[in-house]
Amino acid sequence: MPKKLIDIQGVSKSFGDNLVIDDLTLYIRENEFLTLLGPSGCGKTTLLRMLGGFETPDQGKVIFEGKNITDIAPNKRQINTVFQKYALFTHMTIAENIAFGMKIKKHTKSYIEEKIRYALKLVNLEGFEERMPDSLSGGQQQRVAIARAIVNEPKVLLLDEPLGALDLKLRQDMQYELIRMKNELGITFVYVTHDQEEALTMSDTIVVMNQGYIQQIGTPEDIYNEPQNAFVADFIGESNIFSALMVEDKLVKILGVDFPCVDVGFGKNKPVDAVIRPEDVELEKPGSGIIDGIVTHLIFKGVHYEMEVEAHNYTWLVHSTEMFPVGTMVGIHVDPFNIQIMKKPVSEDEEAIEVEE
Amino acid sequence: MIKSFLKRFYLVLILILLYAPILTLIVLSFNNSKTRSKWGGFTGKWYVSLFQNKEIMNALFTTLAIALLSAAIATLIGTVAAIGISAMGKRKRTVIMGITNIPMLNADIVTGISLMLLFIAIRFSLGFTTILLAHITFNIPYVILSVMPKLKQTSKSTYEAALDLGASPLQAFLKVVIPDIYPGITSGFLLAFTMSLDDFIITHFTKGPGVDTLSTKIYSEVRKGIKPEMYALSTLLFLSVLILLFLVNMTPPEAERKKKTHPVKRILVRRVAPALLGILVLVGGVYYSTSSNVAGKKQVIVYNWGEYMDPEVLTLFEEETGIQVVYEEFETNEIMYPKIQSGAIAYDVVCPSDYMIERMIENDLLAELNYENIPNIENIGDTYLEQSKQFDAQNRYSVPYCWGTVGILYNKTMVDEEVDSWSILWDEKYQDNILMQNSVRDAFGITLKYLGYSLNSTDRDELYEATDLLTLQKPLVQAYVIDQVRDKMIGNEAALGVIYSGEAIYTQSENPDLEYVIPKEGSNVWIDSWVVPKNAKNKENAEAFINFLCRPDIAKMNFDYITYSTPNEAARDLIEDDAIRNSKIAFPDAKDLENCETFKFLGDKNDALYNELWREVKSH
Numbered sequence A: 001m002p003k004k005l006i007d008i009q010g011v012s013k014s015f016g017d018n019l020v021i022d023d024l025t026l027y028i029r030e031n032e033f034l035t036l037l038g039p040s041g042c043g044k045t046t047l048l049r050m051l052g053g054f055e056t057p058d059q060g061k062v063i064f065e066g067k068n069i070t071d072i073a074p075n076k077r078q079i080n081t082v083f084q085k086y087a088l089f090t091h092m093t094i095a096e097n098i099a100f101g102m103k104i105k106k107h108t109k110s111y112i113e114e115k116i117r118y119a120l121k122l123v124n125l126e127g128f129e130e131r132m133p134d135s136l137s138g139g140q141q142q143r144v145a146i147a148r149a150i151v152n153e154p155k156v157l158l159l160d161e162p163l164g165a166l167d168l169k170l171r172q173d174m175q176y177e178l179i180r181m182k183n184e185l186g187i188t189f190v191y192v193t194h195d196q197e198e199a200l201t202m203s204d205t206i207v208v209m210n211q212g213y214i215q216q217i218g219t220p221e222d223i224y225n226e227p228q229n230a231f232v233a234d235f236i237g238e239s240n241i242f243s244a245l246m247v248e249d250k251l252v253k254i255l256g257v258d259f260p261c262v263d264v265g266f267g268k269n270k271p272v273d274a275v276i277r278p279e280d281v282e283l284e285k286p287g288s289g290i291i292d293g294i295v296t297h298l299i300f301k302g303v304h305y306e307m308e309v310e311a312h313n314y315t316w317l318v319h320s321t322e323m324f325p326v327g328t329m330v331g332i333h334v335d336p337f338n339i340q341i342m343k344k345p346v347s348e349d350e351e352a353i354e355v356e357e
Numbered sequence B: 001m002i003k004s005f006l007k008r009f010y011l012v013l014i015l016i017l018l019y020a021p022i023l024t025l026i027v028l029s030f031n032n033s034k035t036r037s038k039w040g041g042f043t044g045k046w047y048v049s050l051f052q053n054k055e056i057m058n059a060l061f062t063t064l065a066i067a068l069l070s071a072a073i074a075t076l077i078g079t080v081a082a083i084g085i086s087a088m089g090k091r092k093r094t095v096i097m098g099i100t101n102i103p104m105l106n107a108d109i110v111t112g113i114s115l116m117l118l119f120i121a122i123r124f125s126l127g128f129t130t131i132l133l134a135h136i137t138f139n140i141p142y143v144i145l146s147v148m149p150k151l152k153q154t155s156k157s158t159y160e161a162a163l164d165l166g167a168s169p170l171q172a173f174l175k176v177v178i179p180d181i182y183p184g185i186t187s188g189f190l191l192a193f194t195m196s197l198d199d200f201i202i203t204h205f206t207k208g209p210g211v212d213t214l215s216t217k218i219y220s221e222v223r224k225g226i227k228p229e230m231y232a233l234s235t236l237l238f239l240s241v242l243i244l245l246f247l248v249n250m251t252p253p254e255a256e257r258k259k260k261t262h263p264v265k266r267i268l269v270r271r272v273a274p275a276l277l278g279i280l281v282l283v284g285g286v287y288y289s290t291s292s293n294v295a296g297k298k299q300v301i302v303y304n305w306g307e308y309m310d311p312e313v314l315t316l317f318e319e320e321t322g323i324q325v326v327y328e329e330f331e332t333n334e335i336m337y338p339k340i341q342s343g344a345i346a347y348d349v350v351c352p353s354d355y356m357i358e359r360m361i362e363n364d365l366l367a368e369l370n371y372e373n374i375p376n377i378e379n380i381g382d383t384y385l386e387q388s389k390q391f392d393a394q395n396r397y398s399v400p401y402c403w404g405t406v407g408i409l410y411n412k413t414m415v416d417e418e419v420d421s422w423s424i425l426w427d428e429k430y431q432d433n434i435l436m437q438n439s440v441r442d443a444f445g446i447t448l449k450y451l452g453y454s455l456n457s458t459d460r461d462e463l464y465e466a467t468d469l470l471t472l473q474k475p476l477v478q479a480y481v482i483d484q485v486r487d488k489m490i491g492n493e494a495a496l497g498v499i500y501s502g503e504a505i506y507t508q509s510e511n512p513d514l515e516y517v518i519p520k521e522g523s524n525v526w527i528d529s530w531v532v533p534k535n536a537k538n539k540e541n542a543e544a545f546i547n548f549l550c551r552p553d554i555a556k557m558n559f560d561y562i563t564y565s566t567p568n569e570a571a572r573d574l575i576e577d578d579a580i581r582n583s584k585i586a587f588p589d590a591k592d593l594e595n596c597e598t599f600k601f602l603g604d605k606n607d608a609l610y611n612e613l614w615r616e617v618k619s620h
Helices: A044-052 A094-104 A109-122 A138-150 A168-185 A196-202 A220-225 A230-235 B002-028 B045-052 B054-086 B090-105 B108-121 B128-153 B156-164 B169-198 B201-206 B214-220 B228-250 B253-258 B263-291 B311-321 B333-342 B354-362 B375-379 B382-388 B422-426 B440-450 B460-476 B484-490 B501-510 B539-549 B552-562 B569-574 B604-619
Strands: A004-015 A018-029 A033-037 A059-064 A079-082 A156-160 A188-193 A205-210 A213-218 A240-248 A251-254 A257-260 A270-276 A282-284 A291-300 A305-311 A314-320 A329-333 A340-343 B299-305 B324-330 B399-411 B434-437 B477-481 B496-500 B514-517 B525-530
Touching: A004 A044, A004 A188, A018 A044, A018 A059, A018 A188, A018 A213, A033 A044, A033 A196, A044 A079, A044 A156, A044 A188, A079 A138, A079 B156, A094 A109, A094 A138, A109 A138, A109 A168, A138 A156, A138 A168, A168 A188, A168 A196, A188 A196, A196 A220, A205 A220, A205 A230, A213 A220, A213 A230, A230 A240, A230 A270, A230 A340, A240 A314, A251 A270, A282 A314, A305 A329, B002 B228, B045 B054, B045 B228, B054 B090, B054 B128, B054 B169, B054 B214, B054 B228, B090 B128, B108 B128, B108 B201, B108 B333, B128 B169, B128 B201, B156 B169, B201 B214, B299 B333, B299 B539, B311 B324, B311 B539, B311 B552, B324 B333, B333 B354, B354 B525, B375 B539, B375 B569, B382 B399, B382 B525, B399 B422, B399 B440, B399 B484, B399 B501, B422 B440, B422 B460, B422 B496, B434 B440, B434 B460, B434 B484, B440 B460, B440 B604, B460 B477, B460 B604, B477 B484, B484 B496, B484 B501, B496 B501, B501 B514, B525 B539, B539 B552, B552 B569
Parallel strands: A033 A188, A033 A205, A079 A156, A156 A188, B299 B324, B434 B477, B434 B496
Antiparallel strands: A004 A018, A004 A059, A205 A213, A240 A251, A240 A270, A251 A257, A270 A340, A282 A329, A291 A305, A291 A329, A305 A314, B399 B496, B399 B514, B399 B525
């Protein structure tokens, strides 16, 4: 396991009356691709800005390589940022943009030129030295922003929704590019996004945040398959989420019907949340499943069909390679293994649960 | 087809409307004749004399120095302020922006007067510095307003990006923020520069003696008519703006983006131009701080009508006495009066008209003269001193300088009867051929005289009678004007016009068909005299100046220059040209003046009544 590079210890931050981050603790390992994922306003960007040095936490510490950098100015940190809207210097050429940080650090001309060439090659923009930022496409500007950051050889590269402004195809291309660059550079990436697909594709570790709290930390597989609460389940991918009753170990009552499951230790007759992924819902002949329903909606999605099935006053979202036309009566079956049971928060506030590590 | 023709026609029409006035100005700047109404052939002489005219050149330099300095300083302050404001919270920012915008929306006259009052209150003597301060003040909002949007556009993240890349806050500001908002700063500077260049009202109230910008200079010339040199100057200014605009628009922005600007141009734009500007401003500042620093030297501050003295006279006076003259001009008595009253500037010697002198004496604004210092007063004819008693009862405050009458100027080819009465101005034969003075006292004076009353009448019935008569006359009048009487009469545009005698002499030299007459019912005889305000700091120098002006040769020089009648008998004897020396216009016989009166100050209440009646006439 690579060692800890950044250690965030109990930081809090509020703007006015608005508590944006509440007593948050998190560590980031060396050479890790860590993604902060959450809806807008969840505090992820604020957390990133604390790492960059643009915000100072009200409480808590940020430790970088064993040193407390909480109050160190951004220009004194070995951390570089790729900003959401690229923040290129529009009055400078691409080469001047990339050279900016190195000129400040008074590197030699030949060193700077060498670095520019290397960086532009890395981001696939060779020959763009003398162009002005305005004449570049969004994707190209994004690459320049990355090149400008990495020539300073940071230990950590912070990326604040860097692909947010790009169209879908370009975004997917850039995702692979970013993974390639990270592997080539061998540095830590801290990536902020609200796009769960992006997070699942690129990350080593995903930190799901909501309302200033961390909801869950884990690998993309963990997060997707074992969401620890309804928020995560809902936020990551599409899900059928039920208010259910844990009758006893390995048996849960969903929509008034008993479903066998594999979870134990929730007690008897305790209210819980149950999550079933759409692709885990199996459709069969009516009567042969656990409950029956009727198909009300059908869309062809390429790889699979997306269907809505009305059963027991609940609209089930179903992904299946098999097609059932609208109006067909179907039986619904779920493998006990595919039902994810989660503790129910007692009140609204508790929906945002802090996760112990 | 028709549609596109109409479109084009419309465009051409707009262009004509926009540029016809400027074209007229350019054409007139090459007109050999001094009047606007006559084309005297093509000449470039006004351009030559423009550059030889020290006063205009000085005014031009002052204008540019103030415009550049105030724009530069306002740009600096405004930019810094804009950055500060943009960093504020939303509510605070709205409030502050509101406050900074007020001076811009405020009427110039309010800004001007309040600045003047402030300067007076803190005993800051009016001069170059006060104009500069005033201009900086009203320029700052314009700079803030043009920098703010640029700051809003510049994402805060470019500044943060620079910090992120290792730049210190100062480096980030200089290398990233400033270049980003540079277009805003430049347009702010240019806006401030033009606003300053344009301003008249605020400058007028905050300027001190001896300092003139082009706008105040031009305005002070209005009384005698704007000199053709000014047309030439305006043409040059217009052309420089045109060329500047042309150059700015020449550079296609597309080409600039594709590749870097040419290094020579880059150096020119980024280094040489700002450096030159800086040097210009610095040199200008130093020049002014030395040239306007007349304190400590012997000086006299003169406040005179525009174009009311041969500039050569001032030079001679300075050479002979070693007293430096700070010379300033006013346009009307009414503009001069509040300046003296406010005490903003301690003028040493002023030249108001009769009724205004009476008012100043009444309000205790004048100092008694020590006539021992003015022995040359013996050259002034006794008649004039006698007439002065109408407003300066014991001849204690004033020395007559110029005088004249108001009469009828008529065109002999258009009027073939003998003109000897004001009645001809009511003759329907001359409908639309009559030019009246657009001034309350003159218009009423004539009418009262025609009715056989005093032109200082305060009798309501008499005034109502005059009002009715003026209303009756209105359909016959071609126009109520002031200066244009001269030009229109020269240009044969009207048969009859009410005019001042001094102007009449000049019109005759341009158009020999014109004749001037003082109607038998009598008219206004006016006297402009030199007085010394009570707060004068150099009273003895002022008296020396008055004494100098009473010297026959000097008075003669001024007569030749102004062509208004001189009360200086000895000077009249020096006039070589018999025709002029014996001119009935310049020097009417005593019997012609028998029924003439000077205007008297009638009191504020009667002034208001006159004005009200005059409005009634004009709006009828």
